[in-house]
Amino acid sequence: MSDTLKDTLQTDLTTAMKARDELRSATLRMVLTAVRSEEVAGKAARVLSDEEVVTVLQREAKKRREAAEAYDGAGRTEQAARERDELGVVETYLPTPLTxxxxxxxxxxxxxxxxxxxxxxxxxxxxxxxxxxxxxxxxxxxxxxxxxxxxxxxx
Known part of the structure; x- marks a missing residue:
């Protein structure tokens, strides 16, 4: 039985929580919340396919990039660094970009x-x-x- 991407995210969240990895567990919580929100959006609740979960991950990655740029522009380097760190976690679940x-x-x-x-x-x-x-x-x-x-x- 193959795991879905959502199952992998959930398993990795549990692992991160046990390891007390605050950054990874907080980021995975945010991502899973976004996935669950997408699942209940619309007229009927549904289970997202892996492709749809990747779309949610891409959206979350884009949010992190834009937030990091905004924080840099405002001179808030600590928050920008945090957003980039979160982006690094999200990108580990995205497909390899095309060259x-x-x-x-x-x-x-x-x-x-x-x-x-x-x-x-x-x-x-x-x-x-x-x-x-x-x-x-x-x-x-x-x-x-x-x-x-x-x-x-x-x-």
Missing amino acids: DDELAELVDEAVLVATGEGLTGMGAMGAVMSQLKEKVAGRADGKRLSGAVRARLQA
Whole structure:
């Protein structure tokens, strides 16, 4: 029987609590709370798939990045460091990000498919993005993906 990502998070929380690892246990509590909130959001409660849990993890990672930047901008270095430490914990559960070369290769393939369908220039942006969203899910954020596609289509 395989564990789900949520089960892994819960097990790691228990381990962190037993080890008295305050940072890891607090971060995992926050992440699990976000997962549970997502499960009960909407009209009916449901169990999230691993892909949906990864989406929640990505959202939490983005919050930590933005908070660290905001704290740095306000001169609150201790809080910024804490946010970065929490980000490090969250990132251990995320898939390995695509390298620039891997992303460029995927973009090139998708552009070839789109041009084969008669789409050219920036008009192909939507078709290329829709092809790539599933392929890079969890491994590259939308901003980075759209930037790579835009650069390729304008070249």
